Amino acid sequence: MKRAGLVAALLLLLLAAFGVKGELVELPDVPVRAAPGEFDAGRAMARLRRILGDQRPHPVDSAANDAVRARLVGELRALGLDPRIADAFTCNGAATGQTVSCARVRNLVATIGPAQGRHVLLVSHYDSTPTGPGAADDGIGLASMLEVAALLRDRPLRRPVSFLFNEGEETGLIGARAFLERDPLAARVDSLVNLESRGTTGPAIMFETSRPNGRAIRHYARSATRPSANSLTTDFSRLIPNQTDVAVLKERPWTILNFAIIGNETRYHSPDDSIANLDPRSLRHMGEQALQATADLAGGGPAPAGGELLYGDVLGIGLVTLPLRLGLASVGALLLGFAWLAWRRRGGVGRGAAALALAMADAALTAFLLHRLIGWLRPGEYWRAHPEWISLAIDSTAMASASVALLWIARPVARDRLRIAFWLAFLLLGAILCAAAPGAAIYFLLPPLLAGIGLIWPRAERIATGLALLALAIHWLPLLHLSQVLLDFDQGWVFAPVSVLILFPFLIEAKPALARLGRVRVTAALAAAAALAWLPAALAPAYSPERKQRLSLEYVWDETRGNARWMAYHDRGPLPAALGRMERGVEVPWSSYRRWAADTRGPAVAAPALEGLTARVERGNRLITFRLRMRGSDVVRLVGPKGSRFLAVRAGGSLRRFGKGGAEEAPVFRCHGRSCEGLEVALLVEGKTRIEAAIVGTRSGLPGEGVKLVQARPDTAQPQYVPDTTVALGKVQL
Numbered sequence: 001m002k003r004a005g006l007v008a009a010l011l012l013l014l015l016a017a018f019g020v021k022g023e024l025v026e027l028p029d030v031p032v033r034a035a036p037g038e039f040d041a042g043r044a045m046a047r048l049r050r051i052l053g054d055q056r057p058h059p060v061d062s063a064a065n066d067a068v069r070a071r072l073v074g075e076l077r078a079l080g081l082d083p084r085i086a087d088a089f090t091c092n093g094a095a096t097g098q099t100v101s102c103a104r105v106r107n108l109v110a111t112i113g114p115a116q117g118r119h120v121l122l123v124s125h126y127d128s129t130p131t132g133p134g135a136a137d138d139g140i141g142l143a144s145m146l147e148v149a150a151l152l153r154d155r156p157l158r159r160p161v162s163f164l165f166n167e168g169e170e171t172g173l174i175g176a177r178a179f180l181e182r183d184p185l186a187a188r189v190d191s192l193v194n195l196e197s198r199g200t201t202g203p204a205i206m207f208e209t210s211r212p213n214g215r216a217i218r219h220y221a222r223s224a225t226r227p228s229a230n231s232l233t234t235d236f237s238r239l240i241p242n243q244t245d246v247a248v249l250k251e252r253p254w255t256i257l258n259f260a261i262i263g264n265e266t267r268y269h270s271p272d273d274s275i276a277n278l279d280p281r282s283l284r285h286m287g288e289q290a291l292q293a294t295a296d297l298a299g300g301g302p303a304p305a306g307g308e309l310l311y312g313d314v315l316g317i318g319l320v321t322l323p324l325r326l327g328l329a330s331v332g333a334l335l336l337g338f339a340w341l342a343w344r345r346r347g348g349v350g351r352g353a354a355a356l357a358l359a360m361a362d363a364a365l366t367a368f369l370l371h372r373l374i375g376w377l378r379p380g381e382y383w384r385a386h387p388e389w390i391s392l393a394i395d396s397t398a399m400a401s402a403s404v405a406l407l408w409i410a411r412p413v414a415r416d417r418l419r420i421a422f423w424l425a426f427l428l429l430g431a432i433l434c435a436a437a438p439g440a441a442i443y444f445l446l447p448p449l450l451a452g453i454g455l456i457w458p459r460a461e462r463i464a465t466g467l468a469l470l471a472l473a474i475h476w477l478p479l480l481h482l483s484q485v486l487l488d489f490d491q492g493w494v495f496a497p498v499s500v501l502i503l504f505p506f507l508i509e510a511k512p513a514l515a516r517l518g519r520v521r522v523t524a525a526l527a528a529a530a531a532l533a534w535l536p537a538a539l540a541p542a543y544s545p546e547r548k549q550r551l552s553l554e555y556v557w558d559e560t561r562g563n564a565r566w567m568a569y570h571d572r573g574p575l576p577a578a579l580g581r582m583e584r585g586v587e588v589p590w591s592s593y594r595r596w597a598a599d600t601r602g603p604a605v606a607a608p609a610l611e612g613l614t615a616r617v618e619r620g621n622r623l624i625t626f627r628l629r630m631r632g633s634d635v636v637r638l639v640g641p642k643g644s645r646f647l648a649v650r651a652g653g654s655l656r657r658f659g660k661g662g663a664e665e666a667p668v669f670r671c672h673g674r675s676c677e678g679l680e681v682a683l684l685v686e687g688k689t690r691i692e693a694a695i696v697g698t699r700s701g702l703p704g705e706g707v708k709l710v711q712a713r714p715d716t717a718q719p720q721y722v723p724d725t726t727v728a729l730g731k732v733q734l
């Protein structure tokens with residue numbers, strides 16, 4: 001019984017290590033006073049507080065953003081800089097999408113350092129979404145850049161450093177497009193440091209580089225004192241495109257480093273993205289890395305070599321790098337080595353590998369089913385307030401699956417064969433992953449190498465095996481944690497096989513002890529523990545003041561039908577009773593996310609209008625010209641029916657082609673801000689036949705009838721991604 005207690009305690013300890021894995025990426029506290037020449041987060045935060053003033057949302061081309069810009073100019077002047085304003089009406093759209101967005105943007109540019117030489121460019125944006133104050137997004141970028149300017153101003157630089165505070169990032173990367181298209185400075189830049197945010201806490205991760213990455217990574221590796229980066233994340237960010245200014249700026253062959261914080265996404269693009277919630281440790285971490293990278297790019301030694309590198313930080317202490325080819329060859333060599341070992345000591349290896357595969361499948365399936373079951377009982381993001389509980393439930397499930405597979409399927413297999421089987425399968429998975437994301441190789445090198453030494457050198461068996469397990473945990477637990485922070489638990493089951501992969505080699509070592517306790521007993525205990533672990537996940541409150549429910553309200557007036565509706569944009573969780581019975585899954589022309597809706601009575605709201613509309617056929621397509629009348633809206637969207645295509649738009653002196661887009665994607669022309677009023681637009685629509693388009697005007701805030709609903713919204717819910725909005729819907733023939 002004593003032994004049972006010891007084994008149980010060890011397993012609990014292992015689970016506890018998973019439970020506190022977030023600590024591995026925790027940042028140190030900000031010192032009260034920064035050392036001279038070091039990034040001063042307190043001073044940076046004070047500047048940000050002054051710039052954001054009353055912390056109103058300040059979207060592109062709004063009066064609120066005029067005020068932010070004026071205060072930003074004031075702060076730059078106080079630093080002895082002489083910012084210039086580049087004012088341009090600009091349109092932008094991605095090559096892969098059927099949306100083009102236009103706005104008048106005023107980019108702020110300031111330069112320090114010598115007059116000669118290629119510029120290092122630091123970039124952040126000073127507009128926010130209409131939903132929140134944007135203290136992190138992208139206040140963290142503004143604050144970091146101002147402090148970097150203050151510190152570098154007095155240092156000898158070998159080449160100029162320019163600071164671009166752009167406007168209109170949130171509405172389609174318009175400021176970055178304006179910079180590339182219109183600003184002569186763009187031709188003199190050769191390096192870029194971009195600062196962004198998708199949350200309010202956590203480390204500033206360097207998640208994207210130019211390709212090949214060698215030059216950027218060498219600058220980063222030799223300058224960053226607390227690096228947070230790995231080559232898997234950068235490959236991942238390329239496979240799943242993110243929307244930062246770098247998406248536009250990387251059209252140029254610059255050396256690029258892109259930083260972002262991603263902690264607590266529930267506050268991103270919400271009223272809670274406020275100064276009070278911006279973690280000063282995150283600000284310091286971002287500022288510090290921006291300062292170090294910029295100083296190295298502008299004043300450091302000679303430009304490093306290029307090439308393609310694998311890299312990964314080790315608990316933020318340092319950055320390990322090695323040439324990609326060497327890394328891939330090493331994974332291949334390790335794979336061959338373990339295949340040779342498996343052939344030499346066959347008998348049981350296949351069974352061991354099968355146990356691993358079944359454990360991964362079993363854990364994924366169990367987690368999937370339980371997650372679905374709870375989700376069915378508790379609609380909405382039931383894990384939102386307490387992601388740590390669902391994480392623990394998934395890890396416990398993984399531990400039960402792995403132990404049971406080892407005790408039943410791999411029962412007769414000797415420990416060394418199991419080790420060989422595990423590392424061989426681990427490397428095979430690595431090789432497959434590397435085919436899609438070569439940067440993953442960094443995660444498949446050290447642990448199997450150490451394990452291999454333990455297998456072929458009996459005298460080092462214990463120490464090498466122990467070190468292999470330690471290396472595995474140090475490599476993989478922070479990765480698992482940051483993946484969970486990034487992806488959240490909507491598809492939480494995907495983390496279960498990863499947990500199995502980390503736990504399995506530990507459990508191989510514990511297997512003899514577990515077997516002595518009795519297979520049936522251990523299986524029953526672990527299954528019960530795993531089932532129990534789902535209870536807190538199932539019962540914990542779904543939302544909290546720190547992690548609120550996403551719930552935006554929309555008042556929608558349909559001009560053509562003459563009716564009004566309340567709509568909810570939310571996580572499909574519970575809604576305030578005041579909204580009454582709602583129809584679900586309602587398609588709307590201004591978003592691809594379906595709403596819940598209920599009829600109501602309320603005031604008519606004028607939709608924007610197209611004045612002086614003309615149309616003529618040009619080379620088989622229709623060229624439509626008109627003047628925009630906003631009639632009180634802040635944003636207008638012209639949305640063609642699905643299947644129709646917009647080809648190009650010219651507005652305010654800016655010409656932009658629409659991208660390809662999917663077959664099911666509706667084409668959208670958007671204009672944001674005050675300068676849309678009276679704007680002359682020419683729109684080229686594919687084909688000769690007329691189409692009926694929706695015209696949608698939106699403005700922040702609800703009519704008086706909405707006051708009661710807003711009051712009925714619980715304290716643990718808030719608008720996110722879209723503000724409470726009044727929408728006016730009309731139709732036009734194009």
Ligand SMILES: [Zn+2]
Pocket residue numbers: 125137138169196197
């Ligand atoms: Zn942003």
